[in-house]
Amino acid sequence: MMRIIFDCERMKYVNTGLYYYCLNLGRTIQQHTCPEQLSVFIPNHVREAFDSSTTCIKQHSLQKFLMPSVGQYHIWHSTYQSSQYLPRRNKKIKVLLTIHDLNFLHEDKAEHKKESCLKHVQQNIDRSDAIVCISEFTKNDVLTHCNTAGKPIHVIYNGTNQLHQPVLKAKSYRPRIPFLFNVGVIARKKNQHRILPLLQRNPALELILAGRHEDKEYAHFLHQQASELNVEDRMHLVNEISEEEKSWYYHNCQAVVMPSLAEGFGLPVTEAMSVGKPVFLSRHTALPEIGKDFAFYLHDFDNIHDDFADGMQRYQRAGSQMKAALKAYSATFNWEDSARKYIDVYRSMA
Numbered sequence: 001m002m003r004i005i006f007d008c009e010r011m012k013y014v015n016t017g018l019y020y021y022c023l024n025l026g027r028t029i030q031q032h033t034c035p036e037q038l039s040v041f042i043p044n045h046v047r048e049a050f051d052s053s054t055t056c057i058k059q060h061s062l063q064k065f066l067m068p069s070v071g072q073y074h075i076w077h078s079t080y081q082s083s084q085y086l087p088r089r090n091k092k093i094k095v096l097l098t099i100h101d102l103n104f105l106h107e108d109k110a111e112h113k114k115e116s117c118l119k120h121v122q123q124n125i126d127r128s129d130a131i132v133c134i135s136e137f138t139k140n141d142v143l144t145h146c147n148t149a150g151k152p153i154h155v156i157y158n159g160t161n162q163l164h165q166p167v168l169k170a171k172s173y174r175p176r177i178p179f180l181f182n183v184g185v186i187a188r189k190k191n192q193h194r195i196l197p198l199l200q201r202n203p204a205l206e207l208i209l210a211g212r213h214e215d216k217e218y219a220h221f222l223h224q225q226a227s228e229l230n231v232e233d234r235m236h237l238v239n240e241i242s243e244e245e246k247s248w249y250y251h252n253c254q255a256v257v258m259p260s261l262a263e264g265f266g267l268p269v270t271e272a273m274s275v276g277k278p279v280f281l282s283r284h285t286a287l288p289e290i291g292k293d294f295a296f297y298l299h300d301f302d303n304i305h306d307d308f309a310d311g312m313q314r315y316q317r318a319g320s321q322m323k324a325a326l327k328a329y330s331a332t333f334n335w336e337d338s339a340r341k342y343i344d345v346y347r348s349m350a
Helices: 017-032 044-049 111-127 136-145 192-201 216-228 243-252 267-273 287-294 301-318 320-330 335-348
Strands: 003-007 037-043 055-059 075-078 094-099 130-133 153-155 179-183 206-210 235-239 255-258 279-281
Touching (some): 003 017, 017 037, 037 044, 094 111, 130 136, 130 335, 136 153, 179 192, 192 216, 192 301, 216 235, 243 267, 255 267, 267 279, 267 320, 301 320
Parallel strands (some): 094 130, 255 279
16 A cells, blocks of 8 residues: 655645645545545644545644655655655655746845745755645746756646635625735735725726735735825735635626736636636736636736736627636636646555
């Protein structure tokens, strides 16, 4: 029997993309691993995310220096490219490394910081026996900037997270007028300030920016920019939200706008499409690969209104036909397919 450890350490950050990546992929793999046996390496405070029959290895920070005994396992699946939790001493256990992105290379960071990040990813690649990238763009980035030493590299797309029953709580922000939606961390790489001119040109719209404030200076910059454009009363930073709140905003928004500069996949693209909503994307990194011809694109950040107005007119003219096409396309990204492909990779490593 092949024994696999599925690394869920990043689930310590609840309501993030990596949390739901680990949760949904882990649960789905678990349903299909026969005769393989899946155990999860997971922080204790999120242990209940998996059912009680799941074998769990409790994660804690000291394991960065002394990993738990893994002698009885065959594969360690590291689900995050910059993980500090890999079995480096025990060379008998094989390592599968999932690389979501090398976004730090596309951000406005000092060169020495980029080099440090890349060095750590390279160390994890050196320890791995096989690699999965979540998009062709990420794979090309890895091949360009890293030494993979001929190790197998697979591309497996993420599934679309199923949206929960849409619910706003009493404390949730409830829009007063039609609104645009952007979900993800609040950070300069997400380029959210580029959306603000749309509010200036469209006084009947507001904007909801949802996500952890990864870059507090950028959050302050957003407020400054909104104030200068005289739209601060219609820009709302709602911080982290629950899945039910996120679902409500998706179901009720006019459109999702993502002028991001760095994405390894872009889960909001397929999530928004799953309820038939139009998505406006930059042409940077993996976004065109995932959005294909089903998304609208922002060609000129300095004149974003024209692209937005044209896309919304096309969306409204197409009506139910486009909504159905968006939903059907989103359904092609599903965790069942992803899980089966990961299991095939596990078996190829045996």
